[in-house]
Amino acid sequence: MVGMDLEAITKHSALHAKPNGLILQYGTAGFRTKAVHLDHVMFRMGLLAVLRSKQTQSTIGVMVTASHNPEEDNGVKLVDPLGEMLAPSWEEHATCLANAEEQDVQSVLLDISKKAAVDLQRDAYVVIGRDTRPSSEKLAHSVIDGITVLGGQFHDYGLLTTPQLHYMVYCRNTSGQYGKATIDGYYQKLSAAFAELTKQAPRSGDGFRSLKVDCANGIGALKLGEMERYLSQGLSLQLFNVGTEGRLNHLCGADFVKSYQKPPQGMEMKSNERCCSFDGDADRIVYYYYDADGHFHLIDGDKIAALISSFLKELLLEIGENLNIGVVQTAYANGSSTRFLEEVMKVPVYCTKTGVKHLHHKAQEFDVGVYFEANGHGTVLFSKAAEMKIKQLAKESKDEKRKAAKMLENIIDLFNQAAGDAISDMLVIEAILALKGLTVQQWDALYTDLPNRQLKVKVADRQVISTTDAERQAVTPPGLQEAINNLVKKYKLSRAFVRPSGTEDIVRVYAEADSQESADSLAHEVSLAVFQLAGGVGERPAPCF
Numbered sequence: 012m013v014g015m016d017l018e019a020i021t022k023h024s025a026l027h028a029k030p031n032g033l034i035l036q037y038g039t040a041g042f043r044t045k046a047v048h049l050d051h052v053m054f055r056m057g058l059l060a061v062l063r064s065k066q067t068q069s070t071i072g073v074m075v076t077a078s079h080n081p082e083e084d085n086g087v088k089l090v091d092p093l094g095e096m097l098a099p100s101w102e103e104h105a106t107c108l109a110n111a112e113e114q115d116v117q118s119v120l121l122d123i124s125k126k127a128a129v130d131l132q133r134d135a136y137v138v139i140g141r142d143t144r145p146s147s148e149k150l151a152h153s154v155i156d157g158i159t160v161l162g163g164q165f166h167d168y169g170l171l172t173t174p175q176l177h178y179m180v181y182c183r184n185t186s187g188q189y190g191k192a193t194i195d196g197y198y199q200k201l202s203a204a205f206a207e208l209t210k211q212a213p214r215s216g217d218g219f220r221s222l223k224v225d226c227a228n229g230i231g232a233l234k235l236g237e238m239e240r241y242l243s244q245g246l247s248l249q250l251f252n253v254g255t256e257g258r259l260n261h262l263c264g265a266d267f268v269k270s271y272q273k274p275p276q277g278m279e280m281k282s283n284e285r286c287c288s289f290d291g292d293a294d295r296i297v298y299y300y301y302d303a304d305g306h307f308h309l310i311d312g313d314k315i316a317a318l319i320s321s322f323l324k325e326l327l328l329e330i331g332e333n334l335n336i337g338v339v340q341t342a343y344a345n346g347s348s349t350r351f352l353e354e355v356m357k358v359p360v361y362c363t364k365t366g367v368k369h370l371h372h373k374a375q376e377f378d379v380g381v382y383f384e385a386n387g388h389g390t391v392l393f394s395k396a397a398e399m400k401i402k403q404l405a406k407e408s409k410d411e412k413r414k415a416a417k418m419l420e421n422i423i424d425l426f427n428q429a430a431g432d433a434i435s436d437m438l439v440i441e442a443i444l445a446l447k448g449l450t451v452q453q454w455d456a457l458y459t460d461l462p463n464r465q466l467k468v469k470v471a472d473r474q475v476i477s478t479t480d481a482e483r484q485a486v487t488p489p490g491l492q493e494a495i496n497n498l499v500k501k502y503k504l505s506r507a508f509v510r511p512s513g514t515e516d517i518v519r520v521y522a523e524a525d526s527q528e529s530a531d532s533l534a535h536e537v538s539l540a541v542f543q544l545a546g547g548v549g550e551r552p553a554p555c556f
């Protein structure tokens with residue numbers, strides 16, 4: 012077959028042999044499991060990236076990371092030409108290829124090439140990034156082995172945050188229009204936009220612009236460290252959990268703080284100090300603080316979306332063009348945030364299935380599409396038309412209108428338009444707080460979160476649960492939704508739903524209600540219903556709070 016050296020593929024594939032009987036799925040965030048089981052997947056994703064690159068005639072990205080998972084895990088995902096997540100039809104190809112038995116690798120490759128009409132004669136270019144896990148470097152080499160055996164060219168960026176790799180891919184496929192595809196280019200673009208944006212901010216003492224960052228013992232520590240010198244005196248960062256002592260994501264990081272609703276270990280916090288946490292690959296961020304009475308306050312992705320969209324809406328009103336703004340959330344968004352956005356902010360809110368690709372896709376429908384998962388993964392997308400309009404106004408209009416347009420212009424540059432990005436989101440948030448003169452408490456006071464609880468239930472086969480209405484209603488197994496409806500009725504301001512996780516072998520339960528006791532109790536009762544009606548295994552869920 013022209014364009015494929017089948018003999019070499021077979022030879023190299025045998026060096027990255029698939030463990031017998033191992034079946035993996037390209038899930039919400041690519042493949043993810045124990046690092047020791049991933050060598051064959053990495054090699055094969057190198058192969059697949061070459062095919063995708065030939066088919067799209069673009070640079071494709073491969074990121075080696077397992078984000079907020081424990082240190083011994085790892086994972087891989089492909090990044091499509093505009094820095095987006097891999098197209099769904101190719102997720103299927105990825106699953107097929109990853110699970111092919113050794114002797115079938117060749118035929119699966121040919122099959123994908125045929126189905127996706129890949130012209131094997133074309134060139135291929137792949138860029139690679141990896142997180143700080145001990146297993147990542149070797150796994151990245153397996154990816155490279157896959158790329159080269161199929162004749163693809165590559166550039167290995169080495170250590171990068173996930174959103175930085177998305178940025179690189181986007182830059183490379185837009186002839187540098189989005190920015191320079193180097194780490195220096197990334198820092199320069201963001202820091203210049205941040206400096207421009209905050210020029211007008213009133214200065215009110217040094218304390219105002221200082222921020223403590225929990226880096227989850229991950230890549231964020233390294234990259235924020237590199238970026239600090241670009242930020243000059245605009246923002247003073249104090250980094251914690253930088254990976255010199257603790258383990259990655261262990262008792263720290265954005266996922267820990269959001270899930271347990273408590274501060275990370277390894278961070279010194281004084282009351283009313285503004286603090287934030289990144290996750291293991293720095294694509295999520297949450298903020299928090301202790302109040303004067305020692306109570307912990309979490310400011311999650313929903314409240315980040317509320318701050319950002321209220322700021323953007325104001326600027327859009329100032330420029331007076333009819334640019335529409337929409338906010339995209341998932342079912343996990345706190346009910347108070349949805350109410351605030353719809354009733355107070357008067358912005359339209361949409362709910363999609365869990366997983367950034369769903370939110371990203373929906374957000375592309377607006378001139379200004381704000382999307383955030385409650386866990387802190389999100390960004391803002393500007394349509395090409397909106398961007399052009401704003402750029403024009405920033406040049407031509409006068410006074411207040413021009414000032415607003417210039418701010419929007421810098422905000423466009425400061426957001427990572429390819430993917431949610433903890434560094435970029437942090438800079439946007441810090442800029443908004445500085446410009447509006449808001450303290451962390453004032454931001455927190457936009458609305459009060461409804462108390463909520465998330466639980467996990469183990470079942471024999473989580474796929475027995477299917478859902479509809481953006482995962483808010485269970486269709487199967489029979490009787491489950493009725494049971495949930497009856498339980499929800501027992502509590503005030505209550506809501507609950509269940510869905511199979513796309514990244515773990517469990518069913519997730521979410522409940523909210525007027526008090527923490529009620530939310531905990533409702534979550535527990537719903538867990539029992541799942542256990543009984545959806546084939547629970549092991550211990551019955553116990554009330555754990």
Ligand SMILES: CC(=O)N[C@H]1[C@@H](OP(=O)(O)O)O[C@H](CO)[C@@H](O)[C@@H]1O
Pocket residue numbers: 039040078343365366367384386388511512513514515519
């Ligand atoms: C409730 C929750 O936070 N779910 C997370 C989690 O997905 P699950 O499908 O729920 O396991 O991991 C995804 C990938 O990081 C993230 O996009 C999503 O928001």
Ligand SMILES: [Mg+2]
Pocket residue numbers: 078079290291292293294295
């Ligand atoms: Mg992540």
